[in-house]
Amino acid sequence: MTYAKTTAFTEEQQQLARVAKALAHPARVAIIQLLASKRTCISGDIAAELPLSRTTVSQHLQELKALDLIRGEIDGLTVCYCLNTALLQQVHQQFTGFFNEATTGAACGPEDGCAC
Amino acid sequence: MTYAKTTAFTEEQQQLARVAKALAHPARVAIIQLLASKRTCISGDIAAELPLSRTTVSQHLQELKALDLIRGEIDGLTVCYCLNTALLQQVHQQFTGFFNEATTGAACGPEDGCAC
DNA sequence: GAAGTATAACGTAAATATACGACATAGTAT
DNA sequence: ATACTATGTCGTATATTTACGTTATACTTC
Numbered sequence: 001m002t003y004a005k006t007t008a009f010t011e012e013q014q015q016l017a018r019v020a021k022a023l024a025h026p027a028r029v030a031i032i033q034l035l036a037s038k039r040t041c042i043s044g045d046i047a048a049e050l051p052l053s054r055t056t057v058s059q060h061l062q063e064l065k066a067l068d069l070i071r072g073e074i075d076g077l078t079v080c081y082c083l084n085t086a087l088l089q090q091v092h093q094q095f096t097g098f099f100n101e102a103t104t105g106a107a108c109g110p111e112d113g114c115a116c
Numbered sequence: 117m118t119y120a121k122t123t124a125f126t127e128e129q130q131q132l133a134r135v136a137k138a139l140a141h142p143a144r145v146a147i148i149q150l151l152a153s154k155r156t157c158i159s160g161d162i163a164a165e166l167p168l169s170r171t172t173v174s175q176h177l178q179e180l181k182a183l184d185l186i187r188g189e190i191d192g193l194t195v196c197y198c199l200n201t202a203l204l205q206q207v208h209q210q211f212t213g214f215f216n217e218a219t220t221g222a223a224c225g226p227e228d229g230c231a232c
Numbered sequence: 233g234a235a236g237t238a239t240a241a242c243g244t245a246a247a248t249a250t251a252c253g254a255c256a257t258a259g260t261a262t
Numbered sequence: 263a264t265a266c267t268a269t270g271t272c273g274t275a276t277a278t279t280t281a282c283g284t285t286a287t288a289c290t291t292c
Contacts, residue, residue, distance in 0.1 A: 008167035009142035016145050023136035025250085026125035029214070033129070036218045044268060051124035056251050058270060063249095077259045077268050085219045092215035098145070099208035102152045103201045141280085159239065172281050174240060179279095193238050193289050 016098055019091050022067050027052055027060050035070065035083045043072070043079045132214055135207050138183050143168055143176050151186065151199045159188075159195045 009017075023029055027050060034049060035041050047057040061081060064070045069088065072081045125133075139145055143166060150165060151157050163173040177197060180186045185204065188197045 009146055013142040013145045013149070017140055017142040020136045020139035020145075021141075024133055024140045025137075026129040026133040027250095029129045029132050029136075030125055032218050033214075042268090043270090047269095052250095053252050054269080055253075055271090059250080059252095062270085074258095074269095079269065083218060088215060088219045092212070092219065095211050095215070096208070098149075099204060099211070102148050102199060103204045103208065143280095168280095169282050170239080171241095171283075175280080175282095178240085190239090190288095195239065 016094060018067065019069075019094070022064060022069060025060065027057070028064055031057075031060060031064065032069070032083065035081060041081045043081060046081065132210060134183065135185075135210070138180060138185060141176065143173070144180055147173070147176060147180065148185070148199065148204075151197060157197045159197060162197065 023032075030050060031046060034046055038045070043058070043061065044054070046061070047054040050057055052060075061070065061072070065072060065081075068084055069091075070081050071084055072079050074080075139148075146166060147162060150162055154161070159174065159177065160170070162177070163170040166173055168176075177186065177188070181188060181197075184200055185207075186197050187200055188195050190196075
């Protein structure tokens with residue numbers, strides 16, 4: 001993509017888009033759900049539960065880690081990944097604000113010349 | 117991308133990822149905010165407010181329309197785009213469910229052998 | 233009907249994303 | 263030290279996204 005003009009958007013819009021992009025793949029959604037449901041969060045276990053190669057899963061993990069949505073702690077030979085619940089709550093609020101703005105705003109109607 | 121294995125994820129995960137992908141570009145976030153804030157939602161007006169060419173904006177609009185997040189009504193020569201607030205509310209709930217699951221689930225801790 | 237205007241569709245180039253095998257690294261165990 | 267195991271990194275092929283100019287379509291107006 002040619003992201004040259006990306007800087008013309010507000011930081012708020014870019015931030016929301018960044019997080020949305022992190023959730024824009026079912027594997028990453030699945031990873032977060034896995035980390036939330038299981039207490040064991042070893043990298044290898046995650047890869048074993050997903051229909052993807054270890055390499056690809058590792059790549060998705062790095063992407064989530066880059067946004068700090070998850071954190072990895074090296075524990076000897078294995079690596080334990082955990083959710084950054086504080087950030088997730090913050091992101092949740094951000095999304096809620098966005099959706100509230102979108103759903104409670106004045107919807108256009110016939111009085112605006114629109115048929116919808 | 118090689119989406120061959122995408123079918124191995126649950127429909128719920130794929131649906132969430134699909135919507136997230138729609139929000140994964142600042143231009144599309146901006147478009148939704150614009151439609152929410154302004155009652156006039158003519159296609160040309162939208163393009164004029166964004167730092168992108170008409171062609172590109174039209175492309176983003178089609179993407180949002182493909183997911184039914186917005187709807188376009190042809191009104192003579194112009195096209196009026198409106199938010200599908202009902203669907204947006206539904207999507208909001210979906211996200212809320214996901215984030216609640218992610219933030220209230222049992223976070224892993226020292227008792228699981230993790231340092232985080 | 234001809235000219236003008238508003239959009240969408242088409243074609244295309246460049247940037248990114250996805251997936252995975254092969255290799256590198258680092259700790260464990262014998 | 264050597265063999266083994268768990269992960270991450272690198273390189274690479276393919277698919278998709280983004281952006282935009284150009285062309286086609288459709289309606290309005292004269």
